[in-house]
Amino acid sequence: MADTKRVKNVGKVSEAFGADIIASNVFLDSENSPTTELSVTRRDLEKPLARIVMMGVGSDFQGVLAISTTGPKGGPLEERMRIHTNGNVGIGTQAPSERLEVTGTVKAASFMGDGIILTGMIVMWSGAIDAIPEGWALCDGNKGTPDLRNRFIAGAGDKYKPGDAGGMDAVTLNVRQIPAHDHEGDTQPSGQHEHxxxxxxxxxxxxxxxxxxxxxxxxxxxxxxxxxxxxxxxxxxxxxxxxVGQHAHHFKTNTNGGNEAHENRPPYYALAYIMKL
Structure with missing residues (x-):
């Protein structure tokens, strides 16, 4: 690419760099154009590999900074990120409505602050109880958490208030809890007879x-x-x-049953409840 302008006070002061600019302030001015561009390329190429564009006063995007790069195999420049004057940052979008708006998938090792998970939220954790993530606590009654160990969760409402607890793993029924009934029978008559x-x-x-x-x-x-x-x-x-003539005999069965408790739970799979601190 042919040089169109020279920048004063630029020289090669270190063998590690092609050129060094040593100054307290560096100012790029596109003279009367509302857009200032800084392109980066190689000498053997006829097109830039990356570009930073400042769209200033007079454009539709005042004070907007846009960063563009080529694709993995070259090709035309594509805008990757845009920072607006209100501080909103867009990745994959030119009009972010939030502080950070991404069109695509976001991957992060961790998040700080409340974010989308508010303090006090409880979720199920599939990992080990001794490997609770940082910023979370096992719901065992400590650190302000409810004790949810070995418990099902019921939705609070008219029947249950937040914090209510109850229920049993197994139940032994008493007489008042079973339907009213008895066991009776009669023999079939066998005609008039004597003994x-x-x-x-x-x-x-x-x-x-x-x-x-x-x-x-x-x-x-x-x-x-x-x-x-x-x-x-x-x-x-x-x-x-x-x-005594034709007659029948009435009988009643003997008492049966062992008074043992029966299983009172549906099929279950155990996970740990953890709460955001």
Whole structure:
């Protein structure tokens, strides 16, 4: 590139640099143009590799500083950052509405100050409890944090106020907590019938029949009784109850159950709650 102007008091004072400007102030002036440009290039190239443009009084962007560079493989200059007179900085945008506005992805090792996370905010941490990030604290009841260890979170509202706590991991139900019920049943009727019981040999019995209270009759059979040896002349008896007709029997089951507690939690996955200090 041919030199169009020379800058006074510029000389090569160090072998490490192509040129040094030693002065208390360096002033670049584009004379009557509202835009001042400082371009950086190599001597063997016919175009700049980077450029700083100051758009001053008289332009649409008064006092705006724009920095442009070429792409990774050269090409035309592209604006990368713009600083406005109100202090707003735009990266990827020429009209930032905030102190810093970026069109694209921002990556940072850390952030200082409240930023988008306000003091007192609580989030879930997937890392180790002994590796809480700086500026945060485990919610264990210390450093002004609530103790959220081993707890679920319920949204505060009409039923729960901020700071309310309760619940149990397991519950043993009592009688008042289970639905009212009983266990009953009836046997099926089997028709009119009687019950007969045969006795053993009974030497010396002198009566044939005797009625006991409750109208149960004992009949004595001479010569044996039911299926007895007909040559057996001993007295044998059997008891026959009075018929009560067709009927059923009522029953109730025995008590069952072990009074053990049952699981009271849904499926869970444990993470640590941490709070911004």
């Amino acid at each position: 007969r019981t045969e006795g053993n040999n009974a030497n010396g019995l002198a009566w044939r029949k005797r009625t006991y209270p409750g109208e149960t009759t004992v009949t004595m059979y001479y010569g044996g009784g039911w299926n007895a040896d007909p040559n057996n002349e001993m007295w044998r008896g059997h008891a026959v109850s009075d018929s």
